[in-house]
Amino acid sequence: MxxxxxxxxxxxxxxxxxxxxxxxxxxxxxxxxxxxxxxxxxxxxxxxxxxxxxxxxxxxxxxxxxxxxxxxxxxxxxxxxxxxxxxxxxxxxxxxxxxxxxxxxxxxxxxxxxxxxxxxxxxxxxxxxxMPGDRSGLTALDRLAIGVVLLNANGGVVHANPLARCLSDEVGIALSGGVTASGKDGRKLSALVAALISDERVAPAGLRLDNGCHLMVLGMSLPARAHHDDAVAMLILSSGDSQPPLDNAILGQLFDLTPMEAQVACLLAEGLRRNQIADRLAISGTTVAFHLRNIFAKTGVQRQAELVALVLSVPLARSVT
The missing domain is CATH 3.40.50.2300 (Response regulator)
Structure with missing residues (x-):
C-alpha cells in the first residue's frame, strides 16, 4: 500500500x-x-x-x-x-x-x-x-454562516461544517466520534442528542450553554435513512459573539444591488463609518452617500441600523480571498 x-x-x-x-x-x-x-x-x-x-x-x-x-x-x-x-x-x-x-x-x-x-x-x-452514496452535497453546508453538525443513529458525527468546528473548539465541545462536553453543558448536550436520535423523533428543541460565549444550540430530528452512517439528526450552532464575513454576491442577488452597492452595504454592516468606507473603496464621501440612497431604496429600509440588521441576517459566509 x-x-x-x-x-x-x-x-x-x-x-x-x-x-x-x-x-x-x-x-x-x-x-x-x-x-x-x-x-x-x-x-x-x-x-x-x-x-x-x-x-x-x-x-x-x-x-x-x-x-x-x-x-x-x-x-x-x-x-x-x-x-x-x-x-x-x-x-x-x-x-x-x-x-x-x-x-x-x-x-x-x-x-x-x-x-x-x-x-x-x-x-x-x-x-x-x-461510505456508500453521493455525499458531495455536504460541501454546501460549509458555506453557511451558522454551525451545522449532522448526527447518525448512534449519535456519531457524520459531518460538521467549518463554523461548527470552530464554535465547538471555542467552548470545549468535542466533535470526535460523538458530541461531548464536560460538566453541566455536557449533560445538556448528551440529553439533547439522546432525544434527537431516539425512535420517537422529538420536536425541534434548543438550549443555551452556560459557557460565557452565548452559544445557542438548536436540535432537530431528520427522516431516518437506510444506511447506519446517514444523518438522522442535526444540531445548529450559533454565537452572538462573532459574525462571519458576508457574501457580497449573494447580497447583490437578493436585493438587486450593484457590486459597489453590495460592497458598501457589507462594509457598513462590518462597522465601518461612511468616511472609512470611502477610504477603503477609494471613492468620495458623496459617492458613498449616493450608493446608500440607492441601497435604502432597493432594500426598503429607512434607517442605517435597519440596513445593518438586514445585511447581517443573510445566512451565507464567503470564502476569504
Whole structure:
C-alpha cells in the first residue's frame, strides 16, 4: 500500500525542512513547496492526500491559495487542508475555517500534535470515502454562516461544517466520534442528542450553554435513512459573539444591488463609518452617500441600523480571498 502523500506549503526553509523530516519519519511521502505558485504547479500533475499550508506567505497567501483551490479545483474538495500559522486569535481561526480549512495548527509547531492531526484527518477522509452514496452535497453546508453538525443513529458525527468546528473548539465541545462536553453543558448536550436520535423523533428543541460565549444550540430530528452512517439528526450552532464575513454576491442577488452597492452595504454592516468606507473603496464621501440612497431604496429600509440588521441576517459566509 502506497504511503499517503502530504503537500507542505511553507516559505520558511528551516521549518519546511523540519516538517518534511518529521512526516517522513512517520511514514508519509512529503512534497515541499516554498509558496503558492510552486504548490499550484505541483498540483497540476499530482494529487496529495492532505495539504499543510502557511497563511502568511509572499505573493498569494494561504487564504488566497485555498480560495483559489475551492473555486478552480473542485476535484480537490475532499483533500483535507490544514493551516500552519502564528496567528492564533479567535477571529483568525474563524476566518481560516470559513475559508475552507479543515484544521488549524499554530506555530511553533508541536510535532506530536502535527502527526496526530495528519493521521486523524487522513483517517476521517478515508472513512467518508468508504461510505456508500453521493455525499458531495455536504460541501454546501460549509458555506453557511451558522454551525451545522449532522448526527447518525448512534449519535456519531457524520459531518460538521467549518463554523461548527470552530464554535465547538471555542467552548470545549468535542466533535470526535460523538458530541461531548464536560460538566453541566455536557449533560445538556448528551440529553439533547439522546432525544434527537431516539425512535420517537422529538420536536425541534434548543438550549443555551452556560459557557460565557452565548452559544445557542438548536436540535432537530431528520427522516431516518437506510444506511447506519446517514444523518438522522442535526444540531445548529450559533454565537452572538462573532459574525462571519458576508457574501457580497449573494447580497447583490437578493436585493438587486450593484457590486459597489453590495460592497458598501457589507462594509457598513462590518462597522465601518461612511468616511472609512470611502477610504477603503477609494471613492468620495458623496459617492458613498449616493450608493446608500440607492441601497435604502432597493432594500426598503429607512434607517442605517435597519440596513445593518438586514445585511447581517443573510445566512451565507464567503470564502476569504
Amino acid at each position: 502506497t504511503a499517503p502523500l502530504i503537500l507542505c506549503v511553507e516559505d520558511e526553509p528551516s521549518l519546511r525542512d523540519d516538517i518534511t523530516f518529521e512526516l517522513q519519519e512517520a511514514g508519509y511521502i512529503v512534497a515541499a513547496a516554498e509558496d503558492a505558485r510552486e504548490a499550484l504547479a505541483f498540483l497540476e500533475s499530482s494529487r496529495p492526500d492532505l495539504i499543510l499550508c502557511d497563511i502568511l506567505m509572499p505573493g498569494m497567501d494561504g487564504r488566497g491559495f485555498i480560495s483559489h483551490l475551492r473555486k478552480a479545483r473542485s476535484d480537490l474538495d475532499d483533500v483535507p487542508f490544514v493551516f500552519l500559522t502564528a496567528l492564533s486569535s479567535r477571529q483568525h481561526v474563524i476566518d481560516g475555517r470559513i475559508a475552507g480549512a479543515d484544521d488549524y495548527l499554530t506555530k511553533p509547531i508541536d510535532y506530536d500534535l502535527l502527526r496526530a492531526t495528519v493521521e486523524s484527518r487522513l483517517n476521517r477522509i478515508q472513512q467518508l470515502r468508504a
